[in-house]
Amino acid sequence: MTKIKNYAFAFCAVLLFVAELSAQQLIRTRPIEIDDVLTNPGKGFMTFQRFNGDNLNSGNGWTEGLTIDYQEFDGDLTNEGYPDTTIAYYRVYWKYIETADGKYNWELLDRALYTAKSRGQTLMIRIAPYGNDSKQDVPNWYRKMVDPNHEWKSPVPKWAVNPEDPRYAQYFGRMVRALGARYDGHPNVEGIDLAIVGAWGEGEGSQLLSKNTMQLLVEAYTESFTKTPLIALLMDEKTNKYASSLADIGWRVDCIGDLDFWAAEENGFAHMYDLYPQRIHNCGVREAWKSAPLSFEICGTFLRWKENQGYDREDVAYILNESLKWHISSFNAKSSPVPEEWKDLVDDWLKKMGYRFVLRTIAYPEYTVPGEMVPYNSWWENKGVAPIYKDFLLAIRLTNEKRTEVFITDADIKSWLPGDIIYDDAIAIPWDMPNGTYQMQVGIVDPQSHEPKVNLAIEGRDNEGWYSFGEIKVKKSKYGGRK
Template sequence: MKRRFLFLAVALLGISSLKAQEQPVQIRVKPIEIHDVLNNPGIGFTTFQRFNGDSLNAGEGWTEGLPILYQKFDGNLTNKNHPQTTIAYFRVDWKYMEPEMEKYNWPMIDKALRTAAERGQTLMLRIAPYEAGEKDVPAWYRKLVGPEDKNQSAKWRIDPEDPRYIQYFGGLIQALGQRYDGHPDLESVDVSIVGYWGEGDGSHLLSDQTRLALLNCYLDNFKKTPLTFQPLNGDAPDPGVIVKGTNISASWPDGRNNGTGTQMRYLGYRVDCLGDMTTDLWPEKHWSHMTDIYPKDIVKSGMSEVWKKAPVTMEICYTFLHWLQTLKYDEQTVDYIFGEALKWHITSFNAKSSPVPEVWSPLVDKWLNKMGYRYVLRRFEYPSVVTRQGQLSYTSLWENVGVAPIYKDYKLAVRLKNSHKTLVLPTCAELLNWLPGDIVDEETLYIPFDMPLGKYQLEIAIVSPVSFEPRVKLAISGVNKDEWYPMGEIEVKDQK
């Protein structure tokens, strides 16, 4: 009896050991972090009135508001003395968009969108109502409303309270949204309603009715393409009243606005004078943007938490060469400016297609490695063996070492590939919620019943939700020629 019991115990132990041996080994991968500058969608520097591969502005100056002067392209996308970019920013005046009443220059926008796509970029767009100097409203509109009234607000060239302003400038914006909203090559559109260069000066002087009508031309017609608002003008006694009567105000710290419809979405914001450090530039106001306006108004405008849901984009005050040659900024000053921009969660930056001085190139590279999102995969763990019609459960630890999340609806995907079969398995990871810091992503994917048996390479990537092609470079080594990141080998077996 004892001998029989001992035999049974040994047999059970053998079966248990056999089952233990059949359990798949867990593969643990710890990728190596890299510190290269990554040219990723929607973040980093932008070109301005230009595209990748074009020559830059000479000296300290720049151009804006005019139609793009297309340069001869030799096929080389390299930007000399300027970072590579994924965004081309185009700012053009109303007079060029509507040279005749209600006859819109769509070919100008179509060509800009097409060229941006050909150069590996998306287009960021602003239609400005007018500028200073001779860059007036369209000639036909000037004839319609008469000459400038020098007694009206110095903020405006024409009276925005005139119903014809909403009818025609607002009508252009409505038509723009109806034609281009959701266009895959359109990165974002600036909400431009009044003021020189469309920067919003005097917005707080508008009546609620006019302000809301102009804002809703954007909100009701751009429901897919992101919108970027500019609440920080430095001209209002309280920036919260710039948009009083809407949900973009100090009483709505998440920056939401639902227009007149039922949709609810988030608006990003932009600032147009990053780097202004001296009150000497504004002697009549005794303030600078960096030390007086932005730190206060970002909070008071109710936009300080917007970065969690919508992008923050910034534009240089003057140019880098102006900083270096005229303002005599030193490295410490530039580092401070960059640090403040990171504190405000900058995602993209317009340097006005001006060269980056070689002496500041290391600072710019360091800045770019923090701007927007930057994903480091710290660990990835998965089973060495899976079965057809079975589960592939993985766990991963990531870190976003940037200052913002991604705002594009991309997908994290797992790919199994060998010489005979390629299978892409999209995950349910919510990348829009991958804020700076640690991220744990654990999921169970399923292997199809007809998956061919054999060994595969397991790879990961952040991909387009439509084509499943990789879109985002990770800050880890080992990317292959297909721009996927191999994690190791996995075997697909049949169920027993």
């Protein structure tokens, strides 16, 4: 009989506590949105063959496929005339990676990864099979093996070697697999370009590959990189569709901005009008952005757009808007400066590129007690053109001078596509949580350190990267609970 009375008392206490919670006032907060350019992981501009704080390329040219010429670093991460970045892009020829048959110069990439991390960046990598002259050839040992008397043809040959020679897929594929064995899942590798043939690895002539050769080259990447994102050059229908059938793969193009670069010699052809819209559709990659990143590269440089092509603001705005329509996340401007008169266009572009999270509204009870759940309702908006692709976590933090507690939610923020997101959840207050008034904060955090990694487009950010949105009282209930 005593047990029954105790259970009845406990049940009544729970009912009274629920009634107490339902009677209390909800705190409803609407954070103030900001219009700043936000520098965030996995999106925005990239440095090219350089790192944050390095001098940009002089003039309107750039370096291509060579080893990095490391600059002396003075501690200032600013890129003068160029946006802040979180990604460094390194493109290097096969010959520099595999210096002898089966001998890999990993120190080349290790140093680049270390430097990028020290400058607040991750590293995106392409190992290109060759460039467009004898100094940018395949590895010497491979050339001697397959075709020691090869003569180069200008201006840009489709092949520096015969890709249908089975040794090409064998040895280039072996290098790719060795790359994956060493770097797949590396926390500081942003992504790997799926490059199989053509000068600079841009895929020229991929449509001429036999099915067997194409599949062997593609599979070298998809079987070796199962954790690190792959980004395939937009090549041809059979190649891109085959790659996409094996994994969630992003795509990239390397001539964003070509409105008339070679139009006079090529019957008016321009990549932005006559190739990219059609190939995006035909290669079946229109929806790839929902699950994998898209990374584009400028055609020439911004200074060439201005000085050689004579582009005006209307031309630049058209190019940038097309890339947004295609759901761009990151951009390689080849570490060449942005003309001052276009800076406002680029800033507006950066605000839309990739993801941009705004917390619109969050509502929660004005107080709680130890051992109880605190429900909350939230409305978010992704004002960018793509989701976030990193395995970051949404977290709530309660903090005051006595105690700080971080609560990891089960929100799948990688599914937060552009537009509205409704996320409702609850956090469990520990039984030993001291009484007091706590700041309620939100952050998107690293899965290991639980430290904030993403800047939100709202006010309230503290020095650690958390965003305060209100206060909550933790107190002892007259029906139970603990101090």
